[in-house]
Amino acid sequence: MPIPTRTRVKFCGLTREEDVDAAVAAGADALGFVLWPGSGRAIDPERLAELSARIPAFVTRVGLFVDPSPALVDRCVAHLDLLQFHGDESPATCAAAGRAWIKALRMRDGLDLHAAAETYRGARALLLDAYRPGVPGGTGETFDWSRIPASLVKPVILAGGLTPDNVGEAIAAVRPFAVDVSGGIEAAPGVKETARMAAFLRAVRWADDQRSDP
Numbered sequence: 001m002p003i004p005t006r007t008r009v010k011f012c013g014l015t016r017e018e019d020v021d022a023a024v025a026a027g028a029d030a031l032g033f034v035l036w037p038g039s040g041r042a043i044d045p046e047r048l049a050e051l052s053a054r055i056p057a058f059v060t061r062v063g064l065f066v067d068p069s070p071a072l073v074d075r076c077v078a079h080l081d082l083l084q085f086h087g088d089e090s091p092a093t094c095a096a097a098g099r100a101w102i103k104a105l106r107m108r109d110g111l112d113l114h115a116a117a118e119t120y121r122g123a124r125a126l127l128l129d130a131y132r133p134g135v136p137g138g139t140g141e142t143f144d145w146s147r148i149p150a151s152l153v154k155p156v157i158l159a160g161g162l163t164p165d166n167v168g169e170a171i172a173a174v175r176p177f178a179v180d181v182s183g184g185i186e187a188a189p190g191v192k193e194t195a196r197m198a199a200f201l202r203a204v205r206w207a208d209d210q211r212s213d214p
């Protein structure tokens with residue numbers, strides 16, 4: 001797929017009205033809500049409905065799940081534009097709700113991204129995150145970006161330990177379709193910092209301006 005000249009930005013793990021409003025005002029393309037109860041950033045479907053209702057058109061509302069029950073997805077889906085799966089979900093499970101979806105892959109040794117892109121060909125993109133055994137994501141850790149092949153057939157959303165300080169380098173190295181950040185814009189789990197969100201977006205725009213793609 002063509003490399004975008006503007007890297008899309010998703011802020012994930014929002015739990016507060018003021019952070020949603022600040023993220024939209026700052027210019028985020030997508031906002032993520034963690035619907036996995038094991039996370040310190042988790043919200044329930046009722047809270048999702050409240051926060052999602054504040055988000056204007058053209059900002060994508062993303063729900064993050066880890067091996068969810070069909071009932072949980074059912075209760076959330078009306079408030080979401082896109083589903084993000086971080087567990088061991090099969091392609092059929094990801095597609096079952098009838099919403100657009102993306103699949104998160106943790107970069108454990110031996111992962112074949114070309115094969116995964118084929119397996120999850122129904123995904124709108126692959127989100128690549130760091131691997132820590134026993135933790136489904138959101139670790140705040142980076143991984144070796146040189147492991148990402150340039151020729152993947154799916155758009156890449158780069159995640160894992162991104163911050164305002166390293167996202168420019170990450171974009172230069174990977175040229176992803178989008179970047180996704182949670183811990184790198186937080187004061188505490190689920191509590192975002194407006195200044196860090198703005199700094200992250202500035203760093204992305206600066207990196208985009210440096211690009212010299214054909």
Ligand SMILES: O=C(O)c1ccccc1N[C@@H]1O[C@H](COP(=O)(O)O)[C@@H](O)[C@H]1O
Nearest residue numbers: 012039136137138140159160161182183
């Ligand atoms: O944020 C969480 O708590 C979380 C829990 C389970 C799976 C994924 C989770 N977050 C996602 O992980 C990546 C990287 O996060 P970070 O920037 O390293 O903190 C990102 O996609 C988050 O949405």
